[in-house]
Amino acid sequence: xxxxxxxxxxxxxxxxxxxxxxxxxxxxxxxxxxxxxxxxxxxxxxxxxxxxxxxxxxxxxxxxxxxxxxxxxxxxxxxxxxxxxxxxxxxxxxxxxxxxxxxxxxxxxxxxxxxxxxxxxxxxxxxxxxxxxxxxxxxxxxxxxxxxxxxxxxxxxxxxxxxxxxxxxxxxxxxxxxxxxxxxxxxxxxxxxxxxxxxxxxxxxxxxxxxxxxxxxxxxxxxxxxxxxxxxxxxxxxxxxxxxxxxxxxxxxxxxxxxxxxxxxxxxxxxxxxxxxxxxxxxxxxxxxxxxxxxxxxxxxxxxxxxxxxxxxxxxxxxxxxxxxxxxxxxxxxxxxxxxxxxxxxxxxxxxxxxxxxxxxxxxxxxxxxxxxxxxxxxxxxxxxxxxxxxxxxxxxxxxxxxxxxxxxxxxxxxxxxxxxxxxxxxxxxxxxxxxxxxxxxxxxxxxxxxxxxxxxxxxxxxxxxxxxxxxxxxxxxxxxxxxxxxxxxxxxxxxxxxxxxxxxxxxxxxxxxxxxxxxxxxxxxxxxxxxxxxxxx
Amino acid sequence: xxxxxxxxxxxxxxxxxxxxxxxxxxxxxxxxxxxxxxxxxxxxxxxxxxxxxxxxxxxxxxxxxxxxxxxxxxxxxxxxxxxxxxxxxxxxxxxxxxxxxxxxxxxxxxxxxxxxxxxxxxxxxxxxxxxxxxxxxxxxxxxxxxxxxxxxxxxxxxxxxxxxxxxxxxxxxxxxxxxxxxxxxxxxxxxxxxxxxxx
Numbered sequence: 001x002x003x004x005x006x007x008x009x010x011x012x013x014x015x016x017x018x019x020x021x022x023x024x025x026x027x028x029x030x031x032x033x034x035x036x037x038x039x040x041x042x043x044x045x046x047x048x049x050x051x052x053x054x055x056x057x058x059x060x061x062x063x064x065x066x067x068x069x070x071x072x073x074x075x076x077x078x079x080x081x082x083x084x085x086x087x088x089x090x091x092x093x094x095x096x097x098x099x100x101x102x103x104x105x106x107x108x109x110x111x112x113x114x115x116x117x118x119x120x121x122x123x124x125x126x127x128x129x130x131x132x133x134x135x136x137x138x139x140x141x142x143x144x145x146x147x148x149x150x151x152x153x154x155x156x157x158x159x160x161x162x163x164x165x166x167x168x169x170x171x172x173x174x175x176x177x178x179x180x181x182x183x184x185x186x187x188x189x190x191x192x193x194x195x196x197x198x199x200x201x202x203x204x205x206x207x208x209x210x211x212x213x214x215x216x217x218x219x220x221x222x223x224x225x226x227x228x229x230x231x232x233x234x235x236x237x238x239x240x241x242x243x244x245x246x247x248x249x250x251x252x253x254x255x256x257x258x259x260x261x262x263x264x265x266x267x268x269x270x271x272x273x274x275x276x277x278x279x280x281x282x283x284x285x286x287x288x289x290x291x292x293x294x295x296x297x298x299x300x301x302x303x304x305x306x307x308x309x310x311x312x313x314x315x316x317x318x319x320x321x322x323x324x325x326x327x328x329x330x331x332x333x334x335x336x337x338x339x340x341x342x343x344x345x346x347x348x349x350x351x352x353x354x355x356x357x358x359x360x361x362x363x364x365x366x367x368x369x370x371x372x373x374x375x376x377x378x379x380x381x382x383x384x385x386x387x388x389x390x391x392x393x394x395x396x397x398x399x400x401x402x403x404x405x406x407x408x409x410x411x412x413x414x415x416x417x418x419x420x421x422x423x424x425x426x427x428x429x430x431x432x433x434x435x436x437x438x439x440x441x442x443x444x445x446x447x448x449x450x451x452x453x454x455x456x457x458x459x460x461x462x463x464x465x466x467x468x469x470x471x472x473x474x475x476x477x478x479x480x481x482x483x484x485x486x487x488x489x490x491x492x493x494x495x496x497x498x499x500x501x502x503x504x505x506x507x508x509x510x511x512x513x514x515x516x517x518x519x520x521x522x523x524x525x526x527x528x529x530x531x532x533x534x535x536x537x538x
Numbered sequence: 539x540x541x542x543x544x545x546x547x548x549x550x551x552x553x554x555x556x557x558x559x560x561x562x563x564x565x566x567x568x569x570x571x572x573x574x575x576x577x578x579x580x581x582x583x584x585x586x587x588x589x590x591x592x593x594x595x596x597x598x599x600x601x602x603x604x605x606x607x608x609x610x611x612x613x614x615x616x617x618x619x620x621x622x623x624x625x626x627x628x629x630x631x632x633x634x635x636x637x638x639x640x641x642x643x644x645x646x647x648x649x650x651x652x653x654x655x656x657x658x659x660x661x662x663x664x665x666x667x668x669x670x671x672x673x674x675x676x677x678x679x680x681x682x683x684x685x686x687x688x689x690x691x692x693x694x695x696x697x698x699x700x701x702x703x704x705x706x707x708x709x710x711x712x713x714x715x716x717x718x719x720x721x722x723x724x725x726x727x728x729x730x731x732x733x734x735x736x737x
Contacts, residue, residue: 109553109556109557110553110554110557113557161564165557165560165561165564166557168560169553169556169557169560172551172556173551173552173553173556174551174553196560196563199560199563199564199567200563200564200567201567202564203564203565203566203567203568203571204567204568204570204571206568207567207568207569207571207572207575207682208571208575210572210678210681210682211572211575211674211675211678213678214667214674214675214677214678214681215671215674215675215678218667218668218673218674218677219667219668219669219670219671219673219674221669221670221671221673221674222579222670222671222674222675286567286571
């Protein structure tokens, strides 16, 4: 009698192919790496298009590389890729990968939701970009492709919402014993604030996109057809929505600064509050309102009641977020002053990014004052560039800082430092000339056929150089990261002498993050432990 | 390597329930934003003379009639769904599989009834999607509401399969699905009032 054994012998089960592991994994570290990796690819694509757009603006007499039909779409694709293809996935991906480690959790809450969210985001972004390439997107000539673009943005945003739900749930439910919300690391806190604000603001964009999609597909009666797409949904690619995406970047800075400063964070409670009040910009985003301040020169006291009625919402929705960002800057500066900072790439990237975010938020306030006369001008693009490039720069610093926990290896500090300086120069060149050109009435959204006062070619050439430098910086950083993470110096478990729980596990962490769950007695458990140990040794 | 003191096994912190509450927050702003846009369009519509109601906003075309019995039944049906969903939670807490199964079944059945009533409303109203602003926005907002209802039915089915399949200790999914039905009832009340009552 012949018998066939259909069972594998113990331990000889065939391992699934690596691609299948990447696609099906719900391990938060894997999902975070996927988000960050695709975010870097999206960043490169967005920057290439941004360079193209900036180059076209140099000569306002006509197009050099693009044509009238494609200019609007390339402009839209650049913003879409930089906002939803780079900043959002980079920062959210780092939150997915690092926050559970900071919380002392064995995994992310609702991990399959986060993984599903990643694939949904990627599919939606792919559909939106493909539709733009095929003459869709805002102002596109192919009605089917405009429909596909709108559908893509709905799917993409839904994916981000799923992942944000998972991150926020993690911070609320998986903290280590003893870790109250005000003992959570600042990055984890910022991930909570950023995720919740995203849950409040992004669905409004989804709802608008649903209206636009149904209306464009069937009637084009309510929202202005393909041209109306930018008018109704363009706010998600501008300020103050970009503030919301930048909130986790502020938390990253607040975690990196004390470790690099070799001291405790100054004014910790103030830092929690500062991050919280940046989220007030959500209100401005959800209401889709650009708050303006009609000042009318010297006539303020002629109609003081009405002016104050305008000032109150403006102050609440536009100025208060700046106070939050300034609070983060002040806390960071004070911490560095109190400590003995080491000049390392994470710190330089983080502080450069923070400074440019502050510049962008402050410039947005200026842009919201009617009498400044920059509404509808390219000034808004300068503001956008400062916040977006600032967020990306902080993300580079975070990748240098948390790289050991993502890949087990360190990015070379010596090689990364020049890139951090280059990023600052690139952001300054990419944003400030646009702000100046805005005061000279260069219109937003136009790549040719415009005229304005001033040395037009100079400002637009400087901006093009800034974008090209940022592209070079990003290429250099990605090459450096790829080299370091494949063959770089192996990192120890705690290479930066960290203060929070992610540095208490191995680099990279095992599948379930920690061998034992720990009891936490303060916001900086490792720092306390090291201080106690040093005290005993002494 | 330094080590922190080990913790005892941490109590479960209702991840599915908290996650559902956050998803409900997102869905609230989704529908809230859509209703706000709807109200803005209606407020911006020109005035016209109505033979029955005098001077009104020219928003919903005069010839379109809302089947009020069906739309009112949707609202009542959702209230019943909440009771059924809460019954499922009550029975599940007492490990009463028979009553829990019955409650899950009735929850899904009443949910399907509401979806059916929505489809009936669409066919009875005879709104052609390509006729104008009201028409496309009507389908966008009621379609989104229906999609959320279908998600509720699927959520209930998942909770039922998990509980009846033997995971009787994991009550969190059951209470999370009930929470979602409460949200759906509140959300539909707003949609019902703005779209079908105020018109």
